[in-house]
Amino acid sequence: MQHIPLWAQLINLLAAVLLLLAFAMLAQRRVLTLINLFAAQGFALASSTAIVAFATHQPHLYWSVGLTLVLKVMLLPWLLHRLILKLDVRWDVEGLINIPTTMLLGIVLVVFAFNLALPISQLANTVTRATLGIAMASVMLAFLMMITRRKAIPQVIGFLAMENGLFFAATSATYGMPMVVELGIALDVLVAMLILGVFFFQIREQFDSLDLQHLEKLKE
Amino acid sequence: MSATGFLSQLLQLAIALLLAPVLVGWVNQCRAWLSNRSAPPLLQPYRTIRKLFTKDAVVAENASWLFRMTPYIVFAAMALAAAIVPSLATDLPFARAADAIALVGLFALARVFAALAAMDIGTAFGSMGARREMFVGFLAEPALLMVLFTASLISGSTSLPTIVDTLAHREFAIYPSLAFAGVAFTMVSLAENARIPIDNPATHLELTMIHEAMLLEYSARHLALLEWASALKLFNYSCIGLALFLPFGIAEGSADWLAILGATPVLIVKLAVGGFALAMIETLSAKLRIFRAPEFLGTAFLLAVLAMLVNLMLGS
Numbered sequence: 001m002q003h004i005p006l007w008a009q010l011i012n013l014l015a016a017v018l019l020l021l022a023f024a025m026l027a028q029r030r031v032l033t034l035i036n037l038f039a040a041q042g043f044a045l046a047s048s049t050a051i052v053a054f055a056t057h058q059p060h061l062y063w064s065v066g067l068t069l070v071l072k073v074m075l076l077p078w079l080l081h082r083l084i085l086k087l088d089v090r091w092d093v094e095g096l097i098n099i100p101t102t103m104l105l106g107i108v109l110v111v112f113a114f115n116l117a118l119p120i121s122q123l124a125n126t127v128t129r130a131t132l133g134i135a136m137a138s139v140m141l142a143f144l145m146m147i148t149r150r151k152a153i154p155q156v157i158g159f160l161a162m163e164n165g166l167f168f169a170a171t172s173a174t175y176g177m178p179m180v181v182e183l184g185i186a187l188d189v190l191v192a193m194l195i196l197g198v199f200f201f202q203i204r205e206q207f208d209s210l211d212l213q214h215l216e217k218l219k220e
Numbered sequence: 221m222s223a224t225g226f227l228s229q230l231l232q233l234a235i236a237l238l239l240a241p242v243l244v245g246w247v248n249q250c251r252a253w254l255s256n257r258s259a260p261p262l263l264q265p266y267r268t269i270r271k272l273f274t275k276d277a278v279v280a281e282n283a284s285w286l287f288r289m290t291p292y293i294v295f296a297a298m299a300l301a302a303a304i305v306p307s308l309a310t311d312l313p314f315a316r317a318a319d320a321i322a323l324v325g326l327f328a329l330a331r332v333f334a335a336l337a338a339m340d341i342g343t344a345f346g347s348m349g350a351r352r353e354m355f356v357g358f359l360a361e362p363a364l365l366m367v368l369f370t371a372s373l374i375s376g377s378t379s380l381p382t383i384v385d386t387l388a389h390r391e392f393a394i395y396p397s398l399a400f401a402g403v404a405f406t407m408v409s410l411a412e413n414a415r416i417p418i419d420n421p422a423t424h425l426e427l428t429m430i431h432e433a434m435l436l437e438y439s440a441r442h443l444a445l446l447e448w449a450s451a452l453k454l455f456n457y458s459c460i461g462l463a464l465f466l467p468f469g470i471a472e473g474s475a476d477w478l479a480i481l482g483a484t485p486v487l488i489v490k491l492a493v494g495g496f497a498l499a500m501i502e503t504l505s506a507k508l509r510i511f512r513a514p515e516f517l518g519t520a521f522l523l524a525v526l527a528m529l530v531n532l533m534l535g536s
Contacts, residue, residue, distance in 0.1 A: 009394040012534050016396030019530065020403070020523075027519060100518045107522055107529075114533045130534045 042072030135169035250499030349433025366524030400527035
């Protein structure tokens, strides 16, 4: 422990915060809080990327910090806030399985991800490679959130959180992806969000609800 | 055992006994301020305890020795715990008597006796309170143990003084696992000290009571001892939390008088801030239904398990 520099310790801490927020999102019942938690996760991600950029002198990472801040801390939460205001959907989130069971599944996933990441992270030569397991765990937790939630908006937040996890994995394993890839993913997420926003309106118009189970009844 | 060690042990115990009611008074004061009420004086718990000690005790006809003995047993357990938890100095003679696991056992002993005494009289409220207390206890204890195990993994020992020595007096390092453990510990201590998300300490409605329902049959000196014991329990939990997560300022060893004298104001400041945070949590959250308690404490347990996992993953 003692030989790890302070900035790497800070990144470890932020990784832990990221995982904590992933669990908080998994356990959260209210949509508004869910969006705020997503923004907080984006902020933790941006801070850890900034620390990596500062410590390893990689100026291109600052761009992705700015991108994360603008996109995931401000723009996407603002879009989501506006969306739930317009759709007037402030209901509690209903899960397919109850929250304690979801959390237990989450723990199992974390153990799985940590085991999976252990051999991979030994191949990486970055100081922050230990956080790869945490990044994979938060990807899986976000995936679990997408699976267990019934309504559309939490599923979209799960999708966005999954992207957060992927991004963190890239930063911790290889000190960030090439700029082109990052820009592409960021724009993809933004476009996906906009298209999904349109979908929400369509879905609600069709079924008077955002419950995606109605989609199973679709017929020609 | 050296004479100075013995003296510093006595000093720590005396400070714990004296500060515990003040801490409760301080939390009550903060709660009153935060909800825009005029606050009771800081020393109100002392006055209550003094008033209760001067009254005549009324004991139910069918009470057995268990009912009479319980206040003394609970108070003794909490006082012993206060002597073991390193709040001022680490190298105290009593601290070697019990490690973190035995400390949890000590709390469990007090809980079991309180629950037995509540059922002893045979009133409906007493046994209901006892059942609920055990229900909360069996959920909170594993989480508390997991939190302590996480700290033990870091320092390689289950003895609290060694943990404090490792965390406070070595080279500074950030332990992400302790962030998880800290959240879990906060949740557990809220539940264990009958605080708001689980139980309302200021309630007068018997049906919603947990801890208070067990004390309904007690009066006078018995009640005073139990009130003092619950204040001590809050003090002990605060000190365990401070020892694990903010161990700075605790004196190393017991021979150095200056260090211990310096540690006292630090402890008071930390407790004041902690008490205010507790009042803040209580004001901002609503009491959960009793059937939501498993979810709340299950979350605490999972966070504590996560802390251990993160510790194993990051090696820190």
